[in-house]
Amino acid sequence: MKRLFFFVLVAVSLAFGANAQRYYVDDWGDTTYNVQSINQDQFKELIADWGAKDWEMASPRPVVVDFYADWCMPCKRLGPILKDIAQYYKGEVDFYRINVDNNPDIAAAFQIRSIPLLLICPLDGEPKELVGLYSQQEYIRIFNQALNR
Numbered sequence: 001m002k003r004l005f006f007f008v009l010v011a012v013s014l015a016f017g018a019n020a021q022r023y024y025v026d027d028w029g030d031t032t033y034n035v036q037s038i039n040q041d042q043f044k045e046l047i048a049d050w051g052a053k054d055w056e057m058a059s060p061r062p063v064v065v066d067f068y069a070d071w072c073m074p075c076k077r078l079g080p081i082l083k084d085i086a087q088y089y090k091g092e093v094d095f096y097r098i099n100v101d102n103n104p105d106i107a108a109a110f111q112i113r114s115i116p117l118l119l120i121c122p123l124d125g126e127p128k129e130l131v132g133l134y135s136q137q138e139y140i141r142i143f144n145q146a147l148n149r
């Protein structure tokens with residue numbers, strides 16, 4: 001009986017974990033906005049067709065995409081900063097991250113040679129790239145300027 005209960009518990013956890021959303025509820029019942037990991041196929045569905053000749057946003061909101069790698073120390077330092085910034089912009093801007101090692105086609109399409117690289121996608125106009133690690137205040141200033149806020 002214990003094995004059956006454990007099996008059902010694991011199956012339910014996997015089912016819900018596979019469809020996790022950008023939002024989660026913490027221990028205090030607060031809804032928190034998070035940075036969602038996606039792959040190059042999900043990029044096409046959620047943001048824009050990166051292989052198309054003309055850039056056309058699929059998202060109803062501006063988007064910031066973090067191109068990173070697990071071995072990159074500046075990328076690891078950027079993670080908590082982006083999580084805080086995503087909370088600051090919750091409901092106004094969507095935040096995603098793509099591992100360049102696992103998604104080489106999109107990394108090649110954007111000619112990513114240095115990481116961390118943020119792709120800032122306003123609703124109007126062309127996406128802008130930002131390479132390197134900055135302070136949280138500097139990211140907010142740059143995002144506000146790029147997103148016409």
